[in-house]
Amino acid sequence: MSHHVLLLGAPGAGKGTQSKKLAAEYDLEHVTTGDALRARKDMETEYGTPREYMEAGELVPDPVVNEIVEAALSDADGYVLDGYPRNLEQAEYLSEITDLDAVIFLDVDEEVLVDRLTGRRVCDDCGANYHVEFAPPEEPGVCDDCGGELVQREDDTEETARERLSVYRENTEPVIEHFRQTGDLVEIDGEASPEEVFDRITDVLEEE
Numbered sequence: 336m337s338h339h340v341l342l343l344g345a346p347g348a349g350k351g352t353q354s355k356k357l358a359a360e361y362d363l364e365h366v367t368t369g370d371a372l373r374a375r376k377d378m379e380t381e382y383g384t385p386r387e388y389m390e391a392g393e394l395v396p397d398p399v400v401n402e403i404v405e406a407a408l409s410d411a412d413g414y415v416l417d418g419y420p421r422n423l424e425q426a427e428y429l430s431e432i433t434d435l436d437a438v439i440f441l442d443v444d445e446e447v448l449v450d451r452l453t454g455r456r457v458c459d460d461c462g463a464n465y466h467v468e469f470a471p472p473e474e475p476g477v478c479d480d481c482g483g484e485l486v487q488r489e490d491d492t493e494e495t496a497r498e499r500l501s502v503y504r505e506n507t508e509p510v511i512e513h514f515r516q517t518g519d520l521v522e523i524d525g526e527a528s529p530e531e532v533f534d535r536i537t538d539v540l541e542e543e
Contacts, residue, residue: 337413338363338540339433343511344441345503347451347496348525349532353441354417356533361540364411368400368419371407378403401428408433423509430517436543438514439536441525445500452496456485 338361342350358365372395376386380402388395395403404419420426429435443451454467456476460483465472472479489495514520523535 337361338415338543339408339413339436340415340540341429341435341438341514342415342417342441343438343507343514344525345443345445345448345507346499347448348441348443349529350417350441352529353533353536354415356529357415357536357540360537361413363413363415364407366404366407366411366414366416366419368404368421371403371419372400375403375406378406397422397424401425404429405432420510422506423513426510426513430513435519437521437539438519439539440511440514440520440522441532442522443525447526448500449493449496452499453487453491453493455488455491457488458483459486460484 340357340363342354342357344350354365354367357363372385372389376389377384380399382396382399385395385399385403388399400419404416408414408416416429420429450468451466454469456465456467456472457463458465458478458481461478461481463478463480464470465478465485472485476485477483478485511520521539523532523539525532527535
């Protein structure tokens, strides 16, 4: 049976991890806005192609994103959608173009999100990724692979993390409210272990 799943959650809530596991478990297409735009960058829409905006370094406007996501969903038998809709207009559009089996919101406290977002460390030499809490190196500050120094990127600092969360809240709170009102929203405690979170999501899907 094919599922149409939407995963919502703040940066650091674990959407990417859970989406990949769901895609593998249920043989679903993992649809993200970025991948959909890259795969269809020359698709003609009323407002031009995504490539025109991307090459100019501009944000791709909502109407173009909407059409690209619609094309990606119509090509997929079953899907897990991650990172879209980002605002209320996109949420309303999504409700019109597809029937969602489940809208799952990974609820995580802001302080936990900040810890997750600021815990990433990257090897200065080979680019390997670690996380101080979830995927620590054997020796703190040293890359397991090449012995290089692990550094924190500028976009992983606390100030940047809080700014990302503030932008997310402003845009996405109305999306969560929209799906709460349609009766589709299921909230899951995203602070549990990734295995527990996945088990809860699969429970929701099995009930559909």
